[in-house]
Amino acid sequence: MQSPVKIWRNQKNIAQLLGxxxxxxxxxxxxxxxxxxxxxAPYPVVLVELEGGKRIEAQLVDWNSAHLVFGTKVKTVVxxxxxxxxxxxxxxxxxxxxxx
Amino acid sequence: xKTFVAGVATTKFGExxxxxxxGLARLAVFGALKDADIDSKDVQALFVGNMLSGMxxxxxxxxxxxxxxxxxxVPAFKIEGACASxxxxxxxxxxxxxxxxxxxxxxxxxxxxxDHKPEDVATAxxxxxxxxxxxxxxxxxxxxxILARVHMxxxxxxxxxxxxxxxxxxYHATLNPNAQFHTAVTVDQVMRSSKVADPLKLLDCSPISDxxxxxxxxxxxxxRSVEVIASVVATxxxxxxxxxxxxxxxxxxxxxxxxxxxxxxDAKDIDVAEVHDCFTIAEILATEDLGFxxxxxxxxxxxxxxxxxxxxxxxxxxxxGGLKGCGHPVGATGVKQIAELVEQLRGNAGARQVKxxxxxxxxxxxxxxxxxxxxxxxx
Numbered sequence: 001m002q003s004p005v006k007i008w009r010n011q012k013n014i015a016q017l018l019g020x021x022x023x024x025x026x027x028x029x030x031x032x033x034x035x036x037x038x039x040x041a042p043y044p045v046v047l048v049e050l051e052g053g054k055r056i057e058a059q060l061v062d063w064n065s066a067h068l069v070f071g072t073k074v075k076t077v078v079x080x081x082x083x084x085x086x087x088x089x090x091x092x093x094x095x096x097x098x099x100x
Numbered sequence: 101x102k103t104f105v106a107g108v109a110t111t112k113f114g115e116x117x118x119x120x121x122x123g124l125a126r127l128a129v130f131g132a133l134k135d136a137d138i139d140s141k142d143v144q145a146l147f148v149g150n151m152l153s154g155m156x157x158x159x160x161x162x163x164x165x166x167x168x169x170x171x172x173x174v175p176a177f178k179i180e181g182a183c184a185s186x187x188x189x190x191x192x193x194x195x196x197x198x199x200x201x202x203x204x205x206x207x208x209x210x211x212x213x214x215d216h217k218p219e220d221v222a223t224a225x226x227x228x229x230x231x232x233x234x235x236x237x238x239x240x241x242x243x244x245x246i247l248a249r250v251h252m253x254x255x256x257x258x259x260x261x262x263x264x265x266x267x268x269x270x271y272h273a274t275l276n277p278n279a280q281f282h283t284a285v286t287v288d289q290v291m292r293s294s295k296v297a298d299p300l301k302l303l304d305c306s307p308i309s310d311x312x313x314x315x316x317x318x319x320x321x322x323x324r325s326v327e328v329i330a331s332v333v334a335t336x337x338x339x340x341x342x343x344x345x346x347x348x349x350x351x352x353x354x355x356x357x358x359x360x361x362x363x364x365x366d367a368k369d370i371d372v373a374e375v376h377d378c379f380t381i382a383e384i385l386a387t388e389d390l391g392f393x394x395x396x397x398x399x400x401x402x403x404x405x406x407x408x409x410x411x412x413x414x415x416x417x418x419x420x421g422g423l424k425g426c427g428h429p430v431g432a433t434g435v436k437q438i439a440e441l442v443e444q445l446r447g448n449a450g451a452r453q454v455k456x457x458x459x460x461x462x463x464x465x466x467x468x469x470x471x472x473x474x475x476x477x478x479x
Contacts, residue, residue, distance in 0.1 A: 026346065028245035029298040030237060034226055035219035037237040045238045047246050047340060055341040057236045057246075070253065081235050093235045 004089040017076050017094045022050035024072040027060070036082040048074055048096055062097040073099040103197045104325035105477065106204075106318040107136025108439035113311035113427030114280040115214045121157070121312075122169045128314035129170050129208055132439075136316040143316075144202040146176040149189030149209040150431035153178075155224040156216050166208060182228035183378060185209070186313070186434025187333075187464030187473030193317050194331045203319045209435030210312040221308055225430070228467035230339030241297035241305050241379065243340060243468040248299055248381035250346040255396030257384065259299050263290035264403035265380035266303050266424055272409060273421025275452035280309055280427030290380075304380040309427035313436035326442045330359035330476040338470045349469030352389035356463070359474040360391075367391030370415045370476075371457040372444045374437035376465035377422040386463055387417055390474075409452055415461075416454045419444060434464035434473060445479040 026047040033041040044060040044067075060067065061079060074096040081093040109131025111124050133140055146167050154160045163176030181188040186209035193207045213221055226234050229243065251257045267287055273279035285303055293302040318325070334354035337343055344350070360366055367390060375390065377383035387398040387407065392415050405411035409419055420426045420440040423433055441460035443449045462475040 026246040026249045028242040028249065028300075029295070030239055030242045031294075031298075032222065032239065032241070032296050033219065033237055034223040034234075034239060035217070036223065038219060040237065043237060045236050045242050045246070047346075057230075057233050057238060057339065057341050059236050082237075091235075095236075 002085040002087065002089070002091060004087055007089050007091050014078060014092060014094055017056065018078065019076065020050045021073065021075045021099060022048045024070060024074060025049050027068050029068065039083070044068055046096060056094070059095045060097070061095045067098045075099050101198045101200065101319060103194050103328045104318050104321050105315050105328060105438060105442050106138060106322055106325050107132045107316040108314070108442045109135055110278050110313040110436050110439045111311050112278050113309050113429060116310040117214065119310060121210060121212045124310065124312035125166050125169055125208055125210055128210070128312040129206055132206065132314035132316050138204060138316055140170070140172060142204050143172055143174060143206050145174050145196060145205040146170070146172055147189040147193040147205060147207045148176065148178045149186035149207065149435055150178055150211060151180055151182055151185045152211060152213065152224050152430065155227060156220065157212060181471045182466035183430040184434055184464045184466030184471040184473050185431040186436070187462065187475065188434070188471065190315070190434060190438055190475060191331045191333050191473055194328055197317060197319050205317050206314060207317060207435055208312065208314045209432035211429035211431040212310050213308045213429060214310050218308065232341065233339050239297060240468070241300050244379040244381055245297040245300045246340060247346055247385065247468065251381060251384065254347050257399045259291060260287055261399035261403055262304055262380035262384065263287040265377060265383045266290045268402060268408050269377060269418050269422040269425040272419050272452060273425025276421050276426055279421040279425055280307055281421070281425050300379055306378045306423035306428035309429040311427060311429035311432045313432050313439045315435060315438050324446060326445050326477050326479050328475060329478050330362040330474070332359040332362065332474050334472050336470050338467060340468055347395070348389050349385055349465065349472060351469050351472035352386060352463065352465065355472045355474040356390045359476050363476045365459065365476065368414065369459055370461045371459050372416050372419060372441065372454040373461040373463065374420060374440050375417055375422070375463040377418060377424050378428060378465070380424065382465070383417065383422065390461065390463060392417070409454060419449065419452045419454055434462070437462035437464060438475060438477070441477050445477060
């Protein structure tokens with residue numbers, strides 16, 4: 001259940017994580033997704049260690065299979081997380097993309 | 101104060117479209133009371149282990165709901181701890197006896213999952229993870245796949261090694277009349293099953309299941325009762341990103357270390373164990389973290405038959421078929437594990453009987469290791 005208030009409250013967390021780089025320390029390729037992610041599967045979910053040591057879990061975008069290895073360098077970006085529900089507030093969040 | 105399991109019952113696990121939660125609860129609870137030879141009017145409290153009734157069924161308030169259905173006008177509680185809800189319910193029931201508040205209580209573990217679409221069940225199960233994991237589109241197979249990938253890199257564990265866990269647990273399930281699956285599988289079949297979250301495949305994953313289990317707990321010893329000699333809960337971070345280590349579930353280690361201390365025992369004293377194999381990698385992690393095998397060595401040991409009925413020299417792991425073969429109605433699993441151990445320790449387990457089993461251990465996990473519950477039982 002999406003909440004516009006919760007989406008709004010999360011905006012500052014997104015800003016704090018923007019523009020960070022790190023590397024993939026583990027990954028999977030989700031082929032059987034939760035309902036809100038049906039149109040995106042299959043997609044990689046990666047565990048990333050950011051510079052400074054903080055770890056995050058995020059979807060990998062703009063990827064190909066060569067990126068799904070230990071040590072791939074990535075950076076954090078803003079993306080739409082899932083389809084908006086009928087309230088129409090778009091849920092944005094952090095995903096990561098390979099650094100070429 | 102000592103606590104004893106006086107009676108147990110488990111329903112068939114599986115895709116039970118014709119069964120309602122009410123009907124499953126009656127079968128399990130009245131079965132356990134009959135097994136204990138205790139009248140329902142002597143029950144003083146009801147503890148219900150369940151995770152998803154609100155998100156999937158729209159029914160909360162499960163304590164009163166099942167108390168009404170069972171005709172028990174007693175204090176009743178729903179205990180929730182994701183897939184460890186059943187184990188947590190047992191722990192709370194044990195505590196209520198230890199406190200002197202009650203002398204006889206019933207624990208019901210129950211879940212109805214197959215009435216709903218798989219993507220809705222996957223969404224609901226992600227309630228056990230962190231917000232960050234939900235926004236990443238992660239699933240539980242995906243989270244355990246991330247742990248598997250690290251285990252493979254650190255210890256050389258292979259996909260075939262993981263498949264051997266499914267082969268063992270499906271074999272054990274063929275010996276259990278209440279199991280969801282009565283089909284043996286081969287490593288090759290596991291390897292060729294469709295991918296769910298790489299490197300985990302369909303046959304690496306426990307199924308979506310319906311089912312219920314119940315146990316009657318009492319402060320009085322009877323001829324057929326089994327003593328609960330340790331009941332311990334530990335917690336860890338909800339999400340994987342906040343964990344110190346990805347090659348172990350530290351909640352399992354913490355809970356089992358304390359349980360062994362309370363019981364005055366060691367891992368080598370356990371004859372039979374029901375462990376939380378929601379995925380094949382999870383049994384490998386569990387049997388290492390519980391101290392049955394050294395870190396990094398469980399996969400090859402399980403593959404050699406070191407945890408299989410009739411072959412194991414020490415502990416037999418998941419004689420019921422585990423979550424993988426017996427099925428995983430999430431709130432029921434932790435209670436079913438206790439019911440299985442009681443049958444094993446009484447020597448009533450039929451074709452899947454572990455010979456000379458005197459001490460049993462149950463290990464129930466919530467989420468990707470955020471809750472771990474360990475019980476040790478002795479006859």
